[in-house]
Amino acid sequence: MFAPLQNDTFLRACRRQATDYTPLWLMRQAGRYLPEYVATRAKAGSFMGLATNVDYATEVTLQPLARYPLDAAILFSDILTVPDAMGLGLSFAQGEGPRFDAPVRSEAAVARLAVPDMERLRYVFDAVASIRRALAGRVPLIGxxxxxxxxACYMVEGQGSDDYRRVKTMLYARPDLMHRILAVNADAVAAYLNAQIDAGAQAVMVFDSWGGVLADGAFQAFSLAYTARVLAQLQRTGPDGQDVPRIVFTKGGGPWLAAMADLDCEVLGLDWTVDLGAARACVDGADKALQGNLDPAVLFAPPAVVQAEARRVLDRFGTPHTGAGSGPTHIFNLGHGISQYTPPDHVAALVEAVHGHSRKLRQA
Incomplete structure (x- = not known):
């Protein structure tokens, strides 16, 4: 049902197979730093109008690929679609970020939670299929x-938070309620990602954006354990019979990298606080590719600085596996999402530096 893949560099790196250069994609690569995205969002009328419209979601997913020779596309959507489908009432006020009309703060509210009917998220799966067709095999699609x-952080807080007071209060005062929320969430996320795979996603990524706010011990019990529960339920092949790599990214997760190396996934994403060389040594023997990890703020600097910092990140990882079989591989990315204030031409400089310097590393 889909065109043959022309550039499988990203998927090969996920599988720890040799590649001619280090593949590159960017978290939030379809976003507000691109004027064409801003124009499409204006036509859509709102963020959710954009995300729930298959044609618009397809259009903005492909926009960065029209500008840059990136090695993967990532579905344009939002991480909060699942709790929205649970009936919490997601909205986006201009300049204020996401907000839920019905946050989960009482025992009764927790008891009402259930894995949502995936048909309520049909617009996401339709977008995955539409994007995959529109890509025409150019690069893989990540769900x-x-x-x-x-x-859970957003569901309990009701919006973004500076101190995570409400969710952490529940975690410590009523851990039974928190475990109940997380169990439902894990099963819902697994069903959601499996439906994306069925629709055509060729790799899937779990964004643990707020795992790093937890204390040691709490991270293992309330974040890592439930990410593992998701991974255990994911189907391993897509409708084309190809394996589907799984990526886990925890912002602030550096202190627990050794524990994360035991996760049943193919790729670990790293934020900019982690040294790639040390991370490579830490996961040695764990059969994990690494993804990351340029500080997004580097992209505000002049292009020459951007390129120098990109080369430094590549050098810290070192020469990837180049022979037969499998070995250490690297997927270049930012350490978190690209900022809306990033000059688009600085991204062009980044892509050029990563592709060019990584080829030289393999020839050394």
């Missing part, structure tokens, strides 16, 4: 979801 813990 994604928020992690169970990250979704």
């Amino acid at each position: 994604f979801s928020g992690s169970p813990w990250t979704l």
